[in-house]
Amino acid sequence: MRIPKLLVCFREGNWITRAPSLRRKVALLAKVQDEAGHGLYLYSACETLGVSREELYEQLHTGKAKYSSIFNYPTVTWADMGAIGWLVDGAAIINQVPLCNTSYGPYAGAMIRVCKEESFHQRQGYEIMIKLANGTAEQKEMAQDALNRWWWPSLMMLGPTDAESIHTEQSMKWKLKRKSNDDLRQQFIDQTVPQADLIGLTIPNLI
Amino acid sequence: MSKKNWPLWEIFVRSKNGLEHRHFGSLHAADEEMALENARDVYTRRNEGVSIWVVESKHITASNPENNGELFEPAQDKVYRHPTFYDLPDEVKHM
Numbered sequence: 001m002r003i004p005k006l007l008v009c010f011r012e013g014n015w016i017t018r019a020p021s022l023r024r025k026v027a028l029l030a031k032v033q034d035e036a037g038h039g040l041y042l043y044s045a046c047e048t049l050g051v052s053r054e055e056l057y058e059q060l061h062t063g064k065a066k067y068s069s070i071f072n073y074p075t076v077t078w079a080d081m082g083a084i085g086w087l088v089d090g091a092a093i094i095n096q097v098p099l100c101n102t103s104y105g106p107y108a109g110a111m112i113r114v115c116k117e118e119s120f121h122q123r124q125g126y127e128i129m130i131k132l133a134n135g136t137a138e139q140k141e142m143a144q145d146a147l148n149r150w151w152w153p154s155l156m157m158l159g160p161t162d163a164e165s166i167h168t169e170q171s172m173k174w175k176l177k178r179k180s181n182d183d184l185r186q187q188f189i190d191q192t193v194p195q196a197d198l199i200g201l202t203i204p205n206l207i
Numbered sequence: 208m209s210k211k212n213w214p215l216w217e218i219f220v221r222s223k224n225g226l227e228h229r230h231f232g233s234l235h236a237a238d239e240e241m242a243l244e245n246a247r248d249v250y251t252r253r254n255e256g257v258s259i260w261v262v263e264s265k266h267i268t269a270s271n272p273e274n275n276g277e278l279f280e281p282a283q284d285k286v287y288r289h290p291t292f293y294d295l296p297d298e299v300k301h302m
Contacts, residue, residue, distance in 0.1 A: 030252075037249050044233055052212050053235065113232070117253075 006039035007071040015081050027124040028081060034117045041110035048106040070157050079132055079146035085125015087154040093118050094188045095158060098178035126195065133199040148204045158185040215264040216242040220256035228260050
């Protein structure tokens with residue numbers, strides 16, 4: 001389970017006071033608040049398996065509980081808030097929608113709630129990118145730079161290739177996971193490339 | 208490290224007047240007041256509700272899935288409890 005949504009709160013929470021307008025500030029505040037809620041849904045789902053909240057925190061702190069490497073990349077400009085919403089939340093949605101049908105009920109219930117709230121995250125991110133891409137040359141450069149840095153990490157969010165994924169086979173058999181990593185990644189690429197074209201940004205591997 | 212958790216609360220939300228409260232999820236809180244406040248922040252940020260109930264989870268008695276057979280199967284062969292079991296002449300459109 002992708003519990004460390006809580007880590008979003010730290011990374012993006014840092015930018016709330018530096019948001020360029022009130023519109024951006026309330027949106028980012030609301031997003032970060034959502035992410036804290038999503039962390040709670042997932043911890044609650046996990047607790048139904050008999051583990052305590054404190055043990056789960058302990059596992060995260062000691063490194064026993066794994067989290068997505070996406071949380072390790074720095075956010076260096078405001079454009080990163082756009083790229084993260086658009087790409088990282090976009091990839092998360094692709095990953096989470098099939099999980100609404102996962103075979104473990106409490107996990108599915110949490111995912112349904114998460115998906116309902118997540119689409120605003122992606123839209124607010126894309127809106128930031130649209131504005132920057134249509135702004136000054138310097139702003140457009142910021143947007144392109146953010147896309148360049150977040151594109152590959154976003155693709156990696158969908159997990160190792162099917163051939164190298166050690167959990168996929170069993171998780172698919174148990175119907176915990178409903179689509180393979182490569183299928184999800186292709187879906188993400190197909191969805192995102194036209195969105196980049198539309199606002200005049202270039203996907204880095206097509207340069 | 209202590210493994211003590213705040214008690215777990217089950218959260219029920221009425222989405223609008225006239226509808227029933229539905230189970231929305233659960234959360235930990237020290238007391239009922241905190242449970243209500245947390246439930247409001249976690250589950251009703253987008254006008255999802257007009258009323259919240261919180262019940263400490265330990266007060267809920269649940270049926271055991273192992274007993275599903277004896278509990279629920281007896282209803283399966285009692286089709287006469289449903290209106291569609293009864294034949295009506297075609298002329299009677301609605302009853």
